[in-house]
Amino acid sequence: MKNSRGVCALIVTIGAMVSIPQLAYAGSDDGAASAPDSAQSPARSPEQIHVQPGVPRSSQPALSGKALDAHVLTQLKQRFDAADTDHVGRISIDQARSAGWGYLVNHFSQIDKAGRGTVSFDEIANYMRGMGARM
Structure with missing residues (x-):
């Protein structure tokens, strides 16, 4: 008996989880229940970046490697x-x-090893390479 109550509770919980999203669509403007249009709002995994509608996609291929x-x-x-x-x-x-170059401000003393009060581009790039940046 104890197991059958647990199974019933599980079934009720799953039923509620399935029904709640359907109830959200039942309150549409025209009063009719409708499912989301998959062409307008495709399912996305949380790892994907959301791009606002109307933003043109780049025609350039993604950069990688060198x-x-x-x-x-x-x-x-x-x-x-x-x-x-x-x-x-x-x-x-x-x-x-x-x-507005906060990273450089925060690491300035490590980059300016000679203590001149100024740094060159090469000193910055070398410091960043030493920190693991691939450039």
């Missing part, structure tokens, strides 16, 4: 050049802070 490494290095160089407002090939901690 192409990705080169892209990261280019992006890093562009960020360095934007922070190097005096165009001398070195930036100070204040320039990094003004550029």
Whole structure:
């Protein structure tokens, strides 16, 4: 008898879990119950990134390997050049802070091993490679 009550409770629980989503669709504007349109809202796993409707998909293939490494290095160089407002090939901690480059600000003393108060792009890239970045 005890096992049959457990089985009944399990069946009721499963039935409720199956019925609740159906009840949500029963309250639609036209009063008719309807299931979601799978073409409009495909099932997604939690690991997928949600892209807002209307955002165009990239026509470029995803980067990987050496192409990705080169892209990261280019992006890093562009960020360095934007922070190097005096165009001398070195930036100070204040320039990094003004550029919103928190990572560089937080690690500035480790990158500036010579204690000059400025760092070059190569010093930043070498530090990041030493920390495991592939560039």
